[in-house]
Amino acid sequence: MRKTNLIVFLFFFFIIFFIARTDTLVAQNQRVSIDSKNFSAIERINTYLNEIKTLRADFLQVATNGEIASGKLYMSRPGKIRFEYTPPSPILIISDGTFLIYIDKHLEGMTHFFLSNSPISFLVKKSVRITDDTEIISFSQKANIIRIKLAKLNQIDKGTITLNFTNQPFNLRKWVVADPQGVETTVILSNMEKNITLNPKLFEFEGFPKKE
Numbered sequence: 001m002r003k004t005n006l007i008v009f010l011f012f013f014f015i016i017f018f019i020a021r022t023d024t025l026v027a028q029n030q031r032v033s034i035d036s037k038n039f040s041a042i043e044r045i046n047t048y049l050n051e052i053k054t055l056r057a058d059f060l061q062v063a064t065n066g067e068i069a070s071g072k073l074y075m076s077r078p079g080k081i082r083f084e085y086t087p088p089s090p091i092l093i094i095s096d097g098t099f100l101i102y103i104d105k106h107l108e109g110m111t112h113f114f115l116s117n118s119p120i121s122f123l124v125k126k127s128v129r130i131t132d133d134t135e136i137i138s139f140s141q142k143a144n145i146i147r148i149k150l151a152k153l154n155q156i157d158k159g160t161i162t163l164n165f166t167n168q169p170f171n172l173r174k175w176v177v178a179d180p181q182g183v184e185t186t187v188i189l190s191n192m193e194k195n196i197t198l199n200p201k202l203f204e205f206e207g208f209p210k211k212e
Contacts, residue, residue: 038141041139041141042130042131042148045146045148045165046128046130048165049123050127050128051194051195052194052195053076053077053194053195054074054075054077054194054195054198055073055076055192055194056072056073056074056075056193056196057073057189057190057192057193058071058073058189058190058191059073059083059187059188060187060188060190061185061187061188062185062186062188063184064183064184064185069085069086070085071083071084071085071086071089072084072086073187073189075123075124076198076203077124077126079095079096079097079098079125079126080095080096080097080202081120081203082202082203090104090106090107091103091105092205094204096203096204096205097115097203098114098115099112099113099115100112100114100115100118101113101205103205108208120161120175122134130150133152134151134152135151136148137150137151137160144166144167144168145165147162147165148162148165149161149162150162150163159177160177160178161175161176161178162175162176162178163175172189172192173188173189174187174189175187
């Protein structure tokens with residue numbers, strides 16, 4: 001497997017399996033208490049995420065070992081997301097609203113998982129409210145950066161996702177997915193376009209080309 005394909009596969013593995021595991025691990029984090037100032041900032045995050053109906057952005061994906069991949073991200077709420085990796089990577093990841101689908105165009109293979117089992121699923125819900133859908137592990141505001149670490153409710157020991165926002169202007173700039181062993185994959189966003197018209201077919205996969 002090529003290195004770029006490996007980093008993509010590991011990222012997909014983390015976002016699917018780190019909350020779907022059934023083994024029991026010792027939690028390394030505790031929930032953070034939210035004061036009125038932090039609560040106001042979290043409400044600002046909720047408002048920002050709910051205002052994004054569609055999104056197109058470039059992304060750079062960085063693994064703990066330094067390997068990188070890049071591509072285009074498309075999102076259409078509720079439920080639709082597409083990670084289109086830059087060639088020579090043959091990988092495409094699509095959510096059709098129900099399934100998150102990992103597609104290897106070179107091997108002509110597909111793997112389906114329920115979107116609801118992914119830590120990024122709350123980002124594409126019809127209505128986003130962080131305190132309803134996740135547990136807040138940590139929260140900080142420093143200079144121009146707001147950082148919030150989240151885990152699925154009652155599953156702190158299964159991994160986390162950390163969202164990083166710039167404050168002025170207020171934008172989601174990156175997220176970091178960590179598996180139960182603390183291995184991280186970072187996705188950095190740039191050239192974001194919000195609430196634009198996207199072709200619905202971006203979130204469909206029509207199959208592999210027929211071989212002659």
